[in-house]
Amino acid sequence: MGWPLIGNMLSFLSAFKSSNPDSFTSSFIHRFGRTGLYKVHMFGNPSIIATSAEACRKILTDDEAFRPGWPSSTVNLIGRKSFVGIYDEEHKWLRKLTAAPVNGYEALTVYMKYIEENVVIALEEWSEMGQIEFLTELRKLTFKIIMHIFLSTEGEEVRAALEKEYTALNYGVRAMAINIPGFVYYNALKARKNLVAVLQAVVTKRREERRKNPSTARKDMMDSLLSAEDENGRKLTDEEIIDVLIMYLNAGHESSGHTTMWAAVFLQKNPDVFKRAKAEQEEIVRNRPADQKGLTLKEIRKMEYLSKVIDETLRVVTFSLMVFREAKKDVNVCGYTIPKGWKVLVWFRSVHFDPETYIEPMKFDPSRWDGFTPKAGNFIPFGAGSRLCPGNDLAKLEISIFLHHFLLNYELEQHNPASPLMYLPHTRPKDNCLGRIRRVSAN
Numbered sequence: 547m548g549w550p551l552i553g554n555m556l557s558f559l560s561a562f563k564s565s566n567p568d569s570f571t572s573s574f575i576h577r578f579g580r581t582g583l584y585k586v587h588m589f590g591n592p593s594i595i596a597t598s599a600e601a602c603r604k605i606l607t608d609d610e611a612f613r614p615g616w617p618s619s620t621v622n623l624i625g626r627k628s629f630v631g632i633y634d635e636e637h638k639w640l641r642k643l644t645a646a647p648v649n650g651y652e653a654l655t656v657y658m659k660y661i662e663e664n665v666v667i668a669l670e671e672w673s674e675m676g677q678i679e680f681l682t683e684l685r686k687l688t689f690k691i692i693m694h695i696f697l698s699t700e701g702e703e704v705r706a707a708l709e710k711e712y713t714a715l716n717y718g719v720r721a722m723a724i725n726i727p728g729f730v731y732y733n734a735l736k737a738r739k740n741l742v743a744v745l746q747a748v749v750t751k752r753r754e755e756r757r758k759n760p761s762t763a764r765k766d767m768m769d770s771l772l773s774a775e776d777e778n779g780r781k782l783t784d785e786e787i788i789d790v791l792i793m794y795l796n797a798g799h800e801s802s803g804h805t806t807m808w809a810a811v812f813l814q815k816n817p818d819v820f821k822r823a824k825a826e827q828e829e830i831v832r833n834r835p836a837d838q839k840g841l842t843l844k845e846i847r848k849m850e851y852l853s854k855v856i857d858e859t860l861r862v863v864t865f866s867l868m869v870f871r872e873a874k875k876d877v878n879v880c881g882y883t884i885p886k887g888w889k890v891l892v893w894f895r896s897v898h899f900d901p902e903t904y905i906e907p908m909k910f911d912p913s914r915w916d917g918f919t920p921k922a923g924n925f926i927p928f929g930a931g932s933r934l935c936p937g938n939d940l941a942k943l944e945i946s947i948f949l950h951h952f953l954l955n956y957e958l959e960q961h962n963p964a965s966p967l968m969y970l971p972h973t974r975p976k977d978n979c980l981g982r983i984r985r986v987s988a989n
């Protein structure tokens with residue numbers, strides 16, 4: 547369990563700062579065998595790392611034995627009333643309330659036009675901007691989309707203020723929790739304070755509008771949250787609404803921004819894959835009625851090869867490297883007892899790089915998905931069980947729409963194709979994918 551007080555944190559951080567983050571988990575496998583469960587001391591707590599698909603699936607799907615166990619440093623940033631802090635009935639209610647509008651492709655057709663219009667404009671603009679940080683621009687785009695869904699009536703000013711704070715917030719999510727000026731975590735806490743202030747102003751303004759005019763129609767998720775009432779007539783407090791929004795707005799743009807960037811990078815680095823994916827998109831456009839403007843859901847469903855490209859990207863990148871749980875009671879998992887109160891780190895990255903499931907796991911190879919359906923628990927980019935990502939369909943839709951237009955008309959030219967990577971809080975090139983988006987056709 548590592549050193550006194552700091553436990554295994556130093557070896558964890560140094561592995562994740564090196565070019566081989568998997569050296570951290572492979573050191574356990576090397577010393578103790580492929581047991582799939584390892585005792586560590588991390589983020590200030592005695593913990594278990596779960597690396598096998600079977601153990602991860604059991605932990606994620608057993609709500610009787612496990613609840614969220616995020617480090618207090620994360621809960622302080624994302625909010626104790628957000629999904630990282632709540633569980634059981636409270637979680638079920640808020641989840642039901644918020645997931646429906648962003649779940650299922652049918653529900654999402656409402657947003658398709660908005661997403662596509664903004665993708666087309668963004669690509670056009672970037673191609674004229676010269677060198678850009680591709681990841682930074684994509685995060686702005688995905689933030690605009692999630693803002694439209696959750697806070698559609700708020701103006702540009704609110705969007706710009708929130709977007710700026712999220713960048714600082716995220717850098718602090720897996721940083722050492724040192725709350726001293728100059729440290730990343732200190733800046734992240736400051737960013738949270740600013741986010742709360744901006745959102746509090748929005749909540750206050752909306753409550754006031756509704757008081758003056760109670761028949762005001764519901765326009766976005768903020769309105770749904772303000773109207774929500776459970777079976778006992780309880781309404782959400784400002785703190786609850788703000789924390790839920792902080793989490794959704796964050797989860798809803800960072801993840802899809804990063805994954806879209808990686809999909810474009812992998813496509814560009816693998817010309818055969820690019821060619822095949824582009825041919826599929828050209829075929830879709832060719833078969834389209836002459837009077838149809840823009841993509842339809844039916845066309846998205848026809849993007850079989852692109853869907854494999856996206857799944858392979860989700861696997862290789864594994865945006866959520868790990869998630870945290872806490873044992874509510876002593877519980878047996880795969881023959882080992884996890885004591886009550888211990889934290890559990892469900893290590894998605896090991897599951898996705900398991901050579902027994904994925905031959906040559908480090909290789910980006912969309913064809914591995916031809917006729918292959920992984921066993922339950924072996925492919926979990928969006929988690930599993932009651933916490934399965936409610937934004938999974940939205941994310942795949944956004945990525946598909948982006949790649950459709952990218953493949954048809956553009957290319958990415960990276961300035962530093964061999965840029966070193968950062969793995970915390972999420973895997974990205976250190977230069978945020980500096981490069982140019984070049985227009986290659988006039989379609």
Ligand code: HEM
Binds near residue numbers: 797929
């Ligand atoms: C490629 C994109 C995405 C990836 C890889 C991803 C991944 C994940 C994962 C692994 C979890 C499970 C966390 C856990 O088990 O504790 C999760 C939860 C969550 N995600 Fe996503 N996500 C993505 C996109 C989105 C989007 C677009 C939204 C917003 C609509 C979203 C909102 C959430 C929320 C609110 C939760 C918490 C659910 C709960 O605790 O019940 N995510 N996501």
